[in-house]
Amino acid sequence: MATERTALFMFFGGTGDLAYRKLYPSLFNLYRKGSLRTHFAVIGTSRQTLDDDKFRAAVKKSLADSGNRADSKEASDFISHFYYQAHDVTDTAHYSVLKDAAEKLDKKYKLQGNRIFYLSMAPQFFGTIAQDLKTQGLMSKNKDAFNRLVIEKPFGRDFDSAKQLNDALSKSFKEEQIFRIDHYLGKEMIQNIEALRFGNTLVESLWNNRYIDNIQVTLSEKLGVEERASYYDNSGALRDMVQNHIMQIVSLLAMEQPVAFTDTDIRAEKVKALRSLRVYNVADAATNFVRGQYGSIDNQPDYRHEDNVPVDSTTETFVAGKLLFDNYRWSGTPFYVRTGKMLADKFTRVDVVFKRPLVDIFAFPQSQNTPLAANVLTIFVEPHAGFSLQLNAKTNDATFSTEPIKLDYLVDAEKSKETPEPYERLLHDVLKGDGTNFSSWPEVSYAWKFVDQIRRVWDLQAPNFPNYTPHSMGPAAAEELIQRDHREWVYRLNN
Numbered sequence: 290m291a292t293e294r295t296a297l298f299m300f301f302g303g304t305g306d307l308a309y310r311k312l313y314p315s316l317f318n319l320y321r322k323g324s325l326r327t328h329f330a331v332i333g334t335s336r337q338t339l340d341d342d343k344f345r346a347a348v349k350k351s352l353a354d355s356g357n358r359a360d361s362k363e364a365s366d367f368i369s370h371f372y373y374q375a376h377d378v379t380d381t382a383h384y385s386v387l388k389d390a391a392e393k394l395d396k397k398y399k400l401q402g403n404r405i406f407y408l409s410m411a412p413q414f415f416g417t418i419a420q421d422l423k424t425q426g427l428m429s430k431n432k433d434a435f436n437r438l439v440i441e442k443p444f445g446r447d448f449d450s451a452k453q454l455n456d457a458l459s460k461s462f463k464e465e466q467i468f469r470i471d472h473y474l475g476k477e478m479i480q481n482i483e484a485l486r487f488g489n490t491l492v493e494s495l496w497n498n499r500y501i502d503n504i505q506v507t508l509s510e511k512l513g514v515e516e517r518a519s520y521y522d523n524s525g526a527l528r529d530m531v532q533n534h535i536m537q538i539v540s541l542l543a544m545e546q547p548v549a550f551t552d553t554d555i556r557a558e559k560v561k562a563l564r565s566l567r568v569y570n571v572a573d574a575a576t577n578f579v580r581g582q583y584g585s586i587d588n589q590p591d592y593r594h595e596d597n598v599p600v601d602s603t604t605e606t607f608v609a610g611k612l613l614f615d616n617y618r619w620s621g622t623p624f625y626v627r628t629g630k631m632l633a634d635k636f637t638r639v640d641v642v643f644k645r646p647l648v649d650i651f652a653f654p655q656s657q658n659t660p661l662a663a664n665v666l667t668i669f670v671e672p673h674a675g676f677s678l679q680l681n682a683k684t685n686d687a688t689f690s691t692e693p694i695k696l697d698y699l700v701d702a703e704k705s706k707e708t709p710e711p712y713e714r715l716l717h718d719v720l721k722g723d724g725t726n727f728s729s730w731p732e733v734s735y736a737w738k739f740v741d742q743i744r745r746v747w748d749l750q751a752p753n754f755p756n757y758t759p760h761s762m763g764p765a766a767a768e769e770l771i772q773r774d775h776r777e778w779v780y781r782l783n784n
């Protein structure tokens with residue numbers, strides 16, 4: 290059984306899609322595993338008029354929809370800890386009602402004053418909620434208690450707005466009290482990057498520009514924008530996926546070994562890595578990043594004809610780019626990244642491509658041998674979790690030909706079922722006060738400074754959209770980007 294944690298959760302946006310689809314089922318998993326038991330309570334808020342019973346019925350449905358047995362005794366015990374309070378976050382005077390409710394539940398469940406404020410709503414409200422939590426006395430005064438603020442994405446839409454938001458939050462919460470969610474950091478195989486690198490001499494001793502030719506990060510999505518077009522069209526793939534998830538993955542791949550496995554040490558190394566990421570000038574941004582927008586296929590509309598998307602939208606649904614680090618470890622080894630909607634398949638993977646041997650002794654004149662293939666270490670993040678290492682070996686015959694072979698490790702399906710969902714892990718980390726898998730402000734700010742430069746260049750020129758076919762791997766420009774460097778994407782259609 291896990292250690293029981295004690296806290297009051299207050300969910301702003303408590304009737305929203307994210308809360309019902311991810312947050313409450315994740316809390317239930319923590320309850321089933323014992324991290325939450327007796328000493329916890331949940332207040333859900335939104336402007337809707339609901340009573341506790343109606344809210345509990347909605348939570349029950351959210352558990353059922355996520356595959357739980359919602360009519361079990363365990364589920365109903367869990368749900369009995371849920372309370373609802375209608376509240377408009379812009380109504381400062383009304384926070385006193387939330388304060389009274391929190392104090393009552395604190396006594397009832399002996400919560401020791403521990404409070405987690407989860408802002409699961411539109412980001413324009415984050416600053417004002419944080420301010421009102423403090424000025425209206427919702428933060429616990431008990432000196433042994435914790436007050437933690439969990440912030441959903443997006444954290445700003447450029448460096449300036451992110452800084453403004455951060456300045457607003459910092460007036461009420463210290464950096465160590467702020468947990469900026471990046472759900473990719475809650476994924477099993479993203480967390481495994483550190484184990485793979487720092488737990489294996491074989492890997493870490495080769496993890497540099499002497500042995501690695503290039504690293505490729507692909508976050509590919511099969512679906513289009515679905516119901517989130519009004520958010521997405523204002524954001525685009527660069528802000529939606531690159532600034533946060535891709536930059537976080539790249540910083541874990543690029544960072545130096547932390548002094549210790551603590552949030553402070555890990556974040557310090559990620560920040561150092563991001564500091565050495567080259568921020569492009571106009572010409573380099575234009576050359577090293579390409580964008581795309583999906584066209585139509587069969588009866589499927591193109592992006593511009595999706596619901597809630599303007600017919601002249603120039604929002605990119607695909608990005609590919611090359612990142613360069615100016616530091617001793619990575620100078621000369623590019624990181625290629627790509628992400629997009631409506632691509633061939635749904636998957637996330639990292640391909641680490643090693644340099645070929647300097648001399649190919651098997652390419653003697655009489656040999657029919659094809660040149661030695663590069664060794665490739667692939668980290669499969671999703672849908673399957675695992676690693677694969679491509680090596681060269683002799684063919685099993687009388688000749689001396691070589692062929693690439695693979696050593697594969699795939700987490701088996703039964704074990705995968707036990708893997709906690711990202712939000713479950715992240716909520717657990719918040720309960721423990723462990724900030725390792727959250728984005729710190731310096732990380733966010735360096736990521737924005739990099740991304741802003743690309744955006745600035747793109748905003749100067751109207752793109753020629755649509756430019757890729759649905760179910761492909763993006764526009765031709767993404768191929769050209771890497772072929773120009775005499776390289777190719779490891780994952781290509783039909784390989």
Ligand SMILES: NC(=O)C1=CN([C@@H]2O[C@H](COP(=O)(O)OP(=O)(O)OC[C@H]3O[C@@H](n4cnc5c(N)ncnc54)[C@H](OP(=O)(O)O)[C@@H]3O)[C@@H](O)[C@H]2O)C=CC1
Nearest residue numbers: 302303304305306307335336337377378409410441442443
């Ligand atoms: N949904 C998802 O899959 C993901 C969401 N996110 C992020 O999570 C956050 C929430 O997203 P999502 O759940 O989809 O959003 P929804 O639009 O589904 O929910 C928004 C919630 O905020 C409440 N709300 C809106 N205005 C107010 C107000 N003035 N006062 C009080 N409550 C208000 C709404 O209730 P009401 O209108 O009744 O007041 C509702 O509960 C966003 O930051 C989003 O970017 C991040 C990743 C994925």
Ligand SMILES: O=C1O[C@H](COP(=O)(O)O)[C@@H](O)[C@H](O)[C@H]1O
Nearest residue numbers: 442472473510521529530534637
């Ligand atoms: O943050 C986001 O991520 C999802 C993709 O997440 P995944 O865990 O399903 O890979 C993406 O669809 C969405 O646009 C973005 O906001």
